[in-house]
Amino acid sequence: DAKTTQPPSMDCAEGRAANLPCNHSTISGNEYVYWYRQIHSQGPQYIIHGLKNNETNEMASLIITEDRKSSTLILPHATLRDTAVYYCIPRDGTASKLTFGTGTRLQVTL
Amino acid sequence: KAGVTQTPRYLIKTRGQQVTLSCSPISGHRSVSWYQQTPGQGLQFLFEYFSETQRNKGNFPGRFSGRQFSNSRSEMNVSTLELGDSALYLCASSSERHSYEQYFGPGTRLTVT
Numbered sequence: 001d002a003k004t005t006q007p008p009s010m011d012c013a014e015g016r017a018a019n020l021p022c023n024h025s026t027i028s029g030n031e032y033v034y035w036y037r038q039i040h041s042q043g044p045q046y047i048i049h050g051l052k053n054n055e056t057n058e059m060a061s062l063i064i065t066e067d068r069k070s071s072t073l074i075l076p077h078a079t080l081r082d083t084a085v086y087y088c089i090p091r092d093g094t095a096s097k098l099t100f101g102t103g104t105r106l107q108v109t110l
Numbered sequence: 111k112a113g114v115t116q117t118p119r120y121l122i123k124t125r126g127q128q129v130t131l132s133c134s135p136i137s138g139h140r141s142v143s144w145y146q147q148t149p150g151q152g153l154q155f156l157f158e159y160f161s162e163t164q165r166n167k168g169n170f171p172g173r174f175s176g177r178q179f180s181n182s183r184s185e186m187n188v189s190t191l192e193l194g195d196s197a198l199y200l201c202a203s204s205s206e207r208h209s210y211e212q213y214f215g216p217g218t219r220l221t222v223t
Contacts, residue, residue, distance in 0.1 A: 034210070043114070043200050043214025044153070087153075096143060096166050096204075098212065100153035 002090035022088030114215035135203030
């Protein structure tokens with residue numbers, strides 16, 4: 001599995017965009033980039049995933065660099081409920097397991 | 111559609127005992143995975159079951175085992191409990207069509223004393 005590097009913590013003001021970076025320089029060609037988050041005392045929640053194109057859904061946008069060595073998760077208008085630990089996870093498209101790193105603890109403040 | 115349910119939510123056991131945790135996946139999901147979460151090691155994959163067969167296994171000792179029933183419900187068992195087994199045990203289910211998205215339950219908090 002590819003290794004990831006994420007900042008341990010970030011702050012964001014409510015209503016502003018939260019941009020969470022992830023470095024995955026050893027990602028292989030068949031590995032997608034998945035993002036999950038874990039709100040305190042809950043199980044992780046799927047956010048978005050992508051291979052090489054930028055992706056957007058109702059929760060977030062995912063920007064993957066052309067060389068696929070890094071990506072950025074964007075929460076366009078962060079709210080207090082987005083306070084959570086965010087995990088960037090490279091994963092083979094056929095694999096079932098998720099390998100969680102340490103993630104980024106995002107604190108959204110008023 | 112009901113989410114993933116796990117029972118019990120909290121459990122206290124003594125060293126040396128064994129414990130069985132239960133997970134009911136989302137209706138129609140045939141894949142069930144188990145994870146252990148501790149402050150020191152974070153979230154770690156235990157194993158995955160699909161159609162009553164273990165399809166993938168993490169790096170845990172043989173004291174950790176699981177099974178899946180024909181209705182896709184799954185149980186995991188930990189024998190000869192150790193203090194280090196105190197953790198949040200999470201179950202996740204996914205469908206064949208959207209295997210990329212795992213839905214997690216709220217977890218079972220196990221405390222070993």
